[in-house]
Amino acid sequence: MHHPVNTLPPNLAGWSSSSTGVDHVHERVGVAAGPEILVTALVHGNEYSGAIALAELLASGWAPACGRVTLAFCNVAAFERFNPAQPDASRFIDEDFNRLWAAEVLDGPRRSAELDRARQLRPFVDRASHLLDLHSMHEPCMPLLVTGTLARNIAFAQALGTASQVVVDGGHADGVRMRDYGEFAEAAGSRIALLLEAGQHWDPHAVGAARDTLMRFLVLAGALARSQVPGGWLLPDRQPPAPIVVTDRVVAASTDFRFVDHFTGGETIARAGTVIATDAGREITTPYDDCVLVMPSVRQLRPGVTTVRLGRRA
Numbered sequence: 443m444h445h446p447v448n449t450l451p452p453n454l455a456g457w458s459s460s461s462t463g464v465d466h467v468h469e470r471v472g473v474a475a476g477p478e479i480l481v482t483a484l485v486h487g488n489e490y491s492g493a494i495a496l497a498e499l500l501a502s503g504w505a506p507a508c509g510r511v512t513l514a515f516c517n518v519a520a521f522e523r524f525n526p527a528q529p530d531a532s533r534f535i536d537e538d539f540n541r542l543w544a545a546e547v548l549d550g551p552r553r554s555a556e557l558d559r560a561r562q563l564r565p566f567v568d569r570a571s572h573l574l575d576l577h578s579m580h581e582p583c584m585p586l587l588v589t590g591t592l593a594r595n596i597a598f599a600q601a602l603g604t605a606s607q608v609v610v611d612g613g614h615a616d617g618v619r620m621r622d623y624g625e626f627a628e629a630a631g632s633r634i635a636l637l638l639e640a641g642q643h644w645d646p647h648a649v650g651a652a653r654d655t656l657m658r659f660l661v662l663a664g665a666l667a668r669s670q671v672p673g674g675w676l677l678p679d680r681q682p683p684a685p686i687v688v689t690d691r692v693v694a695a696s697t698d699f700r701f702v703d704h705f706t707g708g709e710t711i712a713r714a715g716t717v718i719a720t721d722a723g724r725e726i727t728t729p730y731d732d733c734v735l736v737m738p739s740v741r742q743l744r745p746g747v748t749t750v751r752l753g754r755r756a
């Protein structure tokens with residue numbers, strides 16, 4: 443099922459050439475020393491709510507008070523293929539940009555449109571003390587902040603003061619996400635990386651969530667004071683719900699996988715053993731009481747694809 447495209451793709455033509463030497467990557471530097479922040483959008487080419495926020499920030503002439511903020515539009519080649527009649531077709535060109543972030547893959551001999559671009563962006567990811575990666579979701583859903591499993595990232599996400607559900611998730615078996623790359627995933631380090639799922643891709647609320655989270659992230663990282671945030675970017679402060687720790691992934695075994703209800707994520711299923719889906723007639727049940735459903739989707743349904751994550755509230 444397609445959802446309506448209610449936001450227009452941003453025009454990035456003016457943000458191609460850059461003094462960084464890498465197209466669609468822009469630096470803004472403050473007068474005082476401070477954090478080295480990287481904000482990324484368009485890791486998936488059809489998820490452009492974050493790109494709208496970055497383009498707006500660049501167009502406003504904004505710069506941080508402290509440190510350096512790098513704003514990167516990642517998979518622009520895929521984004522440029524966006525067609526509202528087939529809005530899911532432009533997620534990537536050759537492969538998922540967000541499964542390539544392991545040294546052996548980046549240093550390896552293989553090439554693809556996404557690997558070439560990841561290699562261009564790698565120096566900016568390597569130097570970042572803080573990474574915020576802006577995504578959105580196929581299904582209508584409350585915003586989520588995906589933290590990985592380290593306590594410092596969970597605490598940073600909770601401290602942002604948004605209503606976003608913090609999801610503690612170890613990543614994907616089929617490749618490493620940018621937010622799990624290198625030192626971002628090392629327990630001994632101090633580097634912070636968060637991934638925002640801002641809501642449904644083409645819902646105007648996803649743009650609002652991306653803008654709000656971006657500014658809160660910059661403030662908490664130390665790039666500017668809260669009083670220096672430009673007008674109109676912040677939503678009201680919220681008390682975030684308790685984090686959800688992902689324990690299981692439900693992987694489709696067939697193309698005949700269906701949920702028993704119109705789940706949108708965040709539902710708490712009270713009793714262990716409750717049927718939540720069927721897969722070629724086989725019943726999929728919850729493994730424990732008070733099991734929370736995270737990002738249910740049959741968007742890219744085929745055998746081997748994750749259809750929903752299951753978690754517990756911490």
Ligand SMILES: [Zn+2]
Nearest residue numbers: 486489577578
């Ligand atoms: Zn994405």
